[in-house]
Amino acid sequence: MRPTIYDVAKESKVSIATVSKVINNSGNMRDSTRQRVKDAMKRLNYRPSMMASALTGKGTETLGLLVPDISNPFFSELARTIEDRAHENGMSVIICSTDYNPEKEAKYLDLLQRKQVDGFIVASTFQDKSLLNELKSNGVPLVMLTHDNVGLNAPSVSVDDFKGGYEATSYLISAGHENIVIIAEHANSSSMRIYGYREAHVAHGLTCSEENIYKTTALVENGRKTFLEIVNKGQTPTAIFACNDLIAIGVIQGAKEIGINVPMQLSVIGFDDTILATTTVPALTTVAQPISDMGRKVVDIIIAEIKGEDLTTESVLFPPELIVRGTTK
Structure with missing residues (x-):
């Protein structure tokens, strides 16, 4: 016993x-x-008992972190940074992977509340924002790791996705590419990258064809399948901007499968700059998110909220950085 x-x-x-x-x-x-x-x-x-401590008003020194897919290197690297920063401040982190599933979102929010976590970090667009609004109305500290917090009175930390999309596309256009396909995710961050992609075409006096915009989920296999679908349609892009490193790696695999040389015949740019970006051959050109800075900042904000500071209007937007490697020519 x-x-x-x-x-x-x-x-x-x-x-x-x-x-x-x-x-x-x-x-x-x-x-x-x-x-x-x-x-x-x-x-x-x-x-x-941590629960007993919570009942006495002392808190549990625990944070709840909800990510859409912990197997995605971006979110796993982000989670590690958050965990390390929390540990520096004497706190622990419970990580839940929601798969963009509304039922899982509701389930994990309920679970973490029953465990009396001191605050929540939500690292993606939430399907049912009413659940998050309910948290805020109950005075629970909450920080969003996305700029998609419209209608939600909560601080946010994110990267400038529009700028990232614009710079990646502008770089390709400046390198002489005019037929550029974008493969995005079904997420708000990708929508902003698509806006940047479109704006770069306008800024360079090029027509942006909506037929060059594809959406899928962030898996290597989906990047491969989408690329082969593009080729089978008879499209012949000279460059592809993938809104995720996993998708970009899938594109490279698909190109290799049908004998298209990267970068001599096809330039590829990813997004995130996870550890996978340096493991491809050639190494992946990508738009880097400052993962470490974002993770540390979001923990600092949630701790300040737990201490009673009002940071509901806090919105931190980090700049992205284009990292040129071997998959572009």
């Missing part, structure tokens, strides 16, 4: 109140008494 605070009190021959003071590092007592209680906790392998 799991030991209780009563067992610790009996083992150390003190009151329950004294044990509670030791757990919460409060109250005045002899050092010898405090050490005796700690020794008893160690002997019994006693772990204080």
Whole structure:
């Protein structure tokens, strides 16, 4: 049976109140008494209840992080940075992967609330924003890791997706490409990258064909299939801007499969600059998100909210950076 605070009190021959003071590092007592209680906790392998701490208003020193797909290197690298920054501040992180599924979103929000997490970090567009509005109305600290927070009174941290899309497309146009296909995701971030893609065409005096805009989900296989679909339609783009490194890698695989040389016959640009970008042959040209800076900033904001600071209007927009490697010519 799991030991209780009563067992610790009996083992150390003190009151329950004294044990509670030791757990919460409060109250005045002899050092010898405090050490005796700690020794008893160690002997019994006693772990204080985080739920009990929450009920006393002390908090659980835990954050809830909701990401759409933890297997996506961007979100896994982001989650690691968030976890490291939280650890620096004495906090832990519970990570949940929602798959853009409204049922999972509701389930995990309920689970994390029952676990009394001190605040929420939501790292993507939420399908049902009413759930997040309910959190905010209940005074729960919440930060969005996306600029898609319209109608949601919450601070946000994100990258300038429009600028990233514009710079990637402008670079390709400046390199002499006029027939550029964009393969995007079904996400708000990709919508902003598409706007940048369109605007770059306008700025360079080129017509932007809507037939060159494709959407899929962020999987290597989907990038490969979409590229082969483009080729089978008879389209002959000289460049492809993929709104995700995974999709870009799939495009490279598809091109290799049918004998198209990257970059001599086809230039490819990705987005995110995850660790995978340097593992392709040739290495992937991509638009880098400052993952480490974004992760650290979002934790700093949520901790400030937990401490009672009003940051509902805080909106941090990080600039992207085009990293030129070997998949563009």
